[in-house]
Amino acid sequence: xPPRSPALRAVEPDASTGDTKARLLDAVVxxxxxxxxxxxxxxxxxxxxxxxxxxxxxxxxxxxxxxRAALVRRTKPLNDARxxxxxxxxxxxxxxTEGIRAxxxxxxxxxxxxxxGIAEGAGSRRSLAVRxxxxxxxxxxxxxxxxxxxVNKRFNDALQRAAGDVDPKALDVALKxxxxxxxxxxxxxxxxxxxEEDPSGSVKEKMIxxxxxxxxxxxxxxxxxxxxxETASGGSQK
Amino acid sequence: xPPRSPALRAVEPDASTGDTKARLLDAVVxxxxxxxxxxxxxxxxxxxxxxxxxxxxxxxxxxxxxxRAALVRRTKPLNDARxxxxxxxxxxxxxxTEGIRAxxxxxxxxxxxxxxGIAEGAGSRRSLAVRxxxxxxxxxxxxxxxxxxxVNKRFNDALQRAAGDVDPKALDVALKxxxxxxxxxxxxxxxxxxxEEDPSGSVKEKMIxxxxxxxxxxxxxxxxxxxxxETASGGSQK
DNA sequence: GTCTATATGTTGATAGAC
DNA sequence: GTCTATCAACATATAGAC
Numbered sequence: 001x002p003p004r005s006p007a008l009r010a011v012e013p014d015a016s017t018g019d020t021k022a023r024l025l026d027a028v029v030x031x032x033x034x035x036x037x038x039x040x041x042x043x044x045x046x047x048x049x050x051x052x053x054x055x056x057x058x059x060x061x062x063x064x065x066x067x068r069a070a071l072v073r074r075t076k077p078l079n080d081a082r083x084x085x086x087x088x089x090x091x092x093x094x095x096x097t098e099g100i101r102a103x104x105x106x107x108x109x110x111x112x113x114x115x116x117g118i119a120e121g122a123g124s125r126r127s128l129a130v131r132x133x134x135x136x137x138x139x140x141x142x143x144x145x146x147x148x149x150x151v152n153k154r155f156n157d158a159l160q161r162a163a164g165d166v167d168p169k170a171l172d173v174a175l176k177x178x179x180x181x182x183x184x185x186x187x188x189x190x191x192x193x194x195x196e197e198d199p200s201g202s203v204k205e206k207m208i209x210x211x212x213x214x215x216x217x218x219x220x221x222x223x224x225x226x227x228x229x230e231t232a233s234g235g236s237q238k
Numbered sequence: 239x240p241p242r243s244p245a246l247r248a249v250e251p252d253a254s255t256g257d258t259k260a261r262l263l264d265a266v267v268x269x270x271x272x273x274x275x276x277x278x279x280x281x282x283x284x285x286x287x288x289x290x291x292x293x294x295x296x297x298x299x300x301x302x303x304x305x306r307a308a309l310v311r312r313t314k315p316l317n318d319a320r321x322x323x324x325x326x327x328x329x330x331x332x333x334x335t336e337g338i339r340a341x342x343x344x345x346x347x348x349x350x351x352x353x354x355g356i357a358e359g360a361g362s363r364r365s366l367a368v369r370x371x372x373x374x375x376x377x378x379x380x381x382x383x384x385x386x387x388x389v390n391k392r393f394n395d396a397l398q399r400a401a402g403d404v405d406p407k408a409l410d411v412a413l414k415x416x417x418x419x420x421x422x423x424x425x426x427x428x429x430x431x432x433x434e435e436d437p438s439g440s441v442k443e444k445m446i447x448x449x450x451x452x453x454x455x456x457x458x459x460x461x462x463x464x465x466x467x468e469t470a471s472g473g474s475q476k
Numbered sequence: 477g478t479c480t481a482t483a484t485g486t487t488g489a490t491a492g493a494c
Numbered sequence: 495g496t497c498t499a500t501c502a503a504c505a506t507a508t509a510g511a512c
Contacts, residue, residue, distance in 0.1 A: 038277040039275075041504080051479090054477095054478070054479070054509095057507065062506080131372070134369070134372045135372065174448075180418045183422065184415060184417065184418025184421065187371070187418075189417075190411065190414060207411070210408065210412075211415065213460055214412065214456035217458065217459030218419070218453065218455050218456040218459075220455065221455030225451045280488060281488095289497090292489085295490080
């Protein structure tokens with residue numbers, strides 16, 4: 001069997017010290033996403049991972065460090081995917097409204113794929129992203145910002161270019177609200193179809209299109225309203 | 239001193255057995271909103287309320303029942319305010335787009351006032367609503383649905399009327415996404431100005447207008463896109 | 477590296493005096 | 495109704511054998 005390509009191997013979890021670390025990280029992601037930080041005990045984690053509490057502490061030092069490690073492992077590929085999608089969207093260089101929609105899609109879609117079960121069909125699974133967004137243990141708040149801030153800035157800049165000349169502050173709010181839409185969607189409150197119910201994936205596609213349309217229209221409306229208030233000329237809508 | 243009017247007394251917390259119960263409920267709301275259910279101990283609650291763990295258990299029986307009591311006390315006036323605002327919005331009976339915007343405002347604004355600190359200026363306070371939405375202890379899930387489901391249904395019906403004839407399923411999704419926008423806004427990720435920074439309240443007003451515009455435009459776009467897909471005729475935008 | 481055993485603290489809930 | 499004192503169960507983290 002030939003050695004796997006670097007592209008494939010890069011997707012694999014870090015298995016440099018056996019797979020105990022990897023199994024622990026998987027278990028942590030699952031349990032933290034489902035129950036939150038404080039409701040998840042080291043016993044539950046290590047039991048699910050098939051190892052012991054001391055092994056976990058040997059590898060990660062503490063419960064909070066364990067969560068932090070799981071966080072960066074999960075968000076790194078997510079953010080890479082978002083940035084890649086953004087680069088593609090910008091390369092196509094569509095006009096104003098279409099351009100914004102493309103950027104929003106790049107922002108939201110990887111989150112949906114990684115966060116909700118829409119990729120593998122686990123309809124009601126909870127997302128680590130949602131958890132960490134509203135339930136940030138004190139220690140990871142910094143990490144969280146550190147990880148997401150640059151990506152958000154990139155998208156902010158892209159939107160700034162696509163939307164013409166808009167109030168940066170309003171744009172920041174608009175992007176945050178879009179994130180709210182996306183997070184809400186993977187927070188377990190939207191019912192995604194299972195692969196059995198939706199073999200062609202068309203229902204799923206439609207939901208995603210609807211969500212992107214929702215967020216993009218929201219952004220446009222918010223920016224319109226803002227600039228209307230500042231330039232004292234009417235917005236483009238009603 | 240004359241007896242207070244019933245209207246005034248109705249606003250007060252239930253003080254039939256002294257105000258220990260009320261103080262406990264206040265403390266619970268604050269701590270649960272800030273830290274979540276599992277991270278809040280009975281000791282922390284009772285200490286903040288200036289009483290003892292046993293007193294709390296005497297009045298409420300358990301930690302979960304205490305949370306449940308706090309939940310209904312908080313959400314009842316919130317939902318009443320939303321329904322009242324909806325009735326007013328419907329009485330004015332505006333046309334399609336304007337009507338939708340009015341309904342969305344009725345849906346969102348009371349949530350903002352009650353949930354975020356925008357009423358009293360506590361800019362970064364966390365909301366119990368947000369907490370319970372993503373971190374529902376198993377026991378309160380039922381209560382939560384029981385409390386919010388009727389209100390959501392009312393708004394759903396109102397939107398159905400205002401939007402003409404749209405796919406009920408799409409409308410349900412659209413309303414849920416609007417809720418995501420609102421909850422995100424009070425989840426501590428939007429920076430609200432303090433009364434000192436914004437004495438006239440105009441900045442705050444503008445943010446609220448922007449949010450309502452965002453959500454309303456999102457709903458319209460989502461419904462347009464849905465009906466466009468079904469009737470095979472283009473939507474109203476682009 | 478992984479385990480068993482244990483240290484040390486905190487949790488939710490209760491018993492019983494007042 | 496409210497307190498102090500106490501319970502058993504659970505938490506995280508560590509020590510030390512292998």
